[in-house]
Amino acid sequence: MATASKIEWTGHTWNPLAGCSVLTPGCKRCYAMKMAARLAAMGKSLYAGLTEPSKAGPVWTGVLRQASQEVLLAPMRRKKPTTYFVNSMSDLFHENVPDEWIDQIFAVMALTPQHTYQVLTKRSARMRDYCEQRSRMSERHAGFWHAFQAFGGLYENLRLLPLPNVWLGVSTERQPEADERIPDLLQTPAAIRFISAEPLLGPINLRQIVREGIRQAFIDDALDGFVSNGHGGCYGPKLDWVIVGGESGTGARLMHPAWPRALRDQCRAAGVAYFFKQWGAFAPTEISIDEFCRPADAHVGEKVIQDDGSLGVLPPFGRDRLQVMRRMSKTAAGRLLDEVEHHQMPGATA
Incomplete structure (x- = not known):
C-alpha cells in the first residue's frame, strides 16, 4: 500500500515494484537494501530473495518483483491530492523490469491526475527511450x-x-553520474525534470555537463538549458529542481560542505529550485585550533578519519578557528545549510 513518507521532499511512497541491483558508488549503502532484508526476515513474501547477505550487509540480487494489484491500484482509491515518490524500494526503469509493468504504472498515474508522482532512476537511458516511445x-x-x-x-x-x-x-x-544521466533526462519528455544529488559524494558543476558526442565532448548548461552542438548551440529543456543531501547511517561517507554550497549557488544564480535535504551522519562544527590539537580531550574522538586516512577538517575560518566535520545523528546534524533551511519546490524559487 502507499504509506506516509519520512522523506522530506515528498508526501507518500508508492511501491508497485520491489528489488534492484547495485549500479554505481551511490548504491553502496542503499537504505532500501537493508529495509528489503528486514521485511523479508519479517515474512513479507514480496521481499523474499531480493537481497543476499555479504560482509558489508544485505546486497540486492537483481531479482525484481511486482506488488499485488491492490498496491498497484492504491492511488486510484485515494481522492485527496497527494504527492507520491514512486518505487522507493526499486527502480522503475531497471533492466529487469518488463515494459508491461512500466505501462501499468504509467496507466495508473494517467488515471489519477489529482496526484503528483515523483519518479527517480539511475537508468536514465531506458527512461529516455521508454518515454520517447510512449510520447x-x-x-x-x-x-x-x-x-x-x-x-x-x-x-x-x-x-x-x-x-x-x-x-x-x-x-x-558525483560529476561522472551527472554527465552520464542528465543529458538523457533533458532529452526525456517530462513535465518536471529534477536530480537527486544524494548521497552527494563529490563536487558537481551543473553548468558544465560533459555530453559525449560521436567524435567530441560538448559542454551543456543543465540549469539554463543551453545545449552546445559543435556549431554554436541552442536552448532546450533544463532542470526544474535540485535535491541535495549527505549520507546517513553506519559507515556513511562524508559530504564536504563546499559541495552543497556550490550547488546552492549555481541554482540561485539560475533561478532553479534548490532543496537541501540533510547533512546526514556528519555536520560542520567550528572549534578552535587549540581545542582540535590537544591530544587528550573530547574532540579527539570526534575527528573524522576517512577511508583514505584523511581528517574531516576544513581550512581555518580565521587565525584560530577550524571547521571540523563531526559525526552525529541525522536528526542532530539537521538540514540547515549556513543557518538557512532550503526547501524550494519547482515553480517557487524565492
Missing part, C-alpha cells in the same frame, strides 16, 4: 492503452506522455 501514439505501444483501459480509463481520455502530473528525475552522486 508517440501508435499500435507499437498498445500495452499502455490496454493497461489504461483495463484500469477503467476511456480511450478518448488517454493522454500522451509527458503526463502533466509526473516528475522525472535521475540520481547524480
Whole structure:
C-alpha cells in the first residue's frame, strides 16, 4: 500500500515494484537494501530473495518483483491530492523490469491526475527511450492503452506522455553520474525534470555537463538549458529542481560542505529550485585550533578519519578557528545549510 513518507521532499511512497541491483558508488549503502532484508526476515513474501547477505550487509540480487494489484491500484482509491515518490524500494526503469509493468504504472498515474508522482532512476537511458516511445501514439505501444483501459480509463481520455502530473528525475552522486544521466533526462519528455544529488559524494558543476558526442565532448548548461552542438548551440529543456543531501547511517561517507554550497549557488544564480535535504551522519562544527590539537580531550574522538586516512577538517575560518566535520545523528546534524533551511519546490524559487 502507499504509506506516509519520512522523506522530506515528498508526501507518500508508492511501491508497485520491489528489488534492484547495485549500479554505481551511490548504491553502496542503499537504505532500501537493508529495509528489503528486514521485511523479508519479517515474512513479507514480496521481499523474499531480493537481497543476499555479504560482509558489508544485505546486497540486492537483481531479482525484481511486482506488488499485488491492490498496491498497484492504491492511488486510484485515494481522492485527496497527494504527492507520491514512486518505487522507493526499486527502480522503475531497471533492466529487469518488463515494459508491461512500466505501462501499468504509467496507466495508473494517467488515471489519477489529482496526484503528483515523483519518479527517480539511475537508468536514465531506458527512461529516455521508454518515454520517447510512449510520447508517440501508435499500435507499437498498445500495452499502455490496454493497461489504461483495463484500469477503467476511456480511450478518448488517454493522454500522451509527458503526463502533466509526473516528475522525472535521475540520481547524480558525483560529476561522472551527472554527465552520464542528465543529458538523457533533458532529452526525456517530462513535465518536471529534477536530480537527486544524494548521497552527494563529490563536487558537481551543473553548468558544465560533459555530453559525449560521436567524435567530441560538448559542454551543456543543465540549469539554463543551453545545449552546445559543435556549431554554436541552442536552448532546450533544463532542470526544474535540485535535491541535495549527505549520507546517513553506519559507515556513511562524508559530504564536504563546499559541495552543497556550490550547488546552492549555481541554482540561485539560475533561478532553479534548490532543496537541501540533510547533512546526514556528519555536520560542520567550528572549534578552535587549540581545542582540535590537544591530544587528550573530547574532540579527539570526534575527528573524522576517512577511508583514505584523511581528517574531516576544513581550512581555518580565521587565525584560530577550524571547521571540523563531526559525526552525529541525522536528526542532530539537521538540514540547515549556513543557518538557512532550503526547501524550494519547482515553480517557487524565492
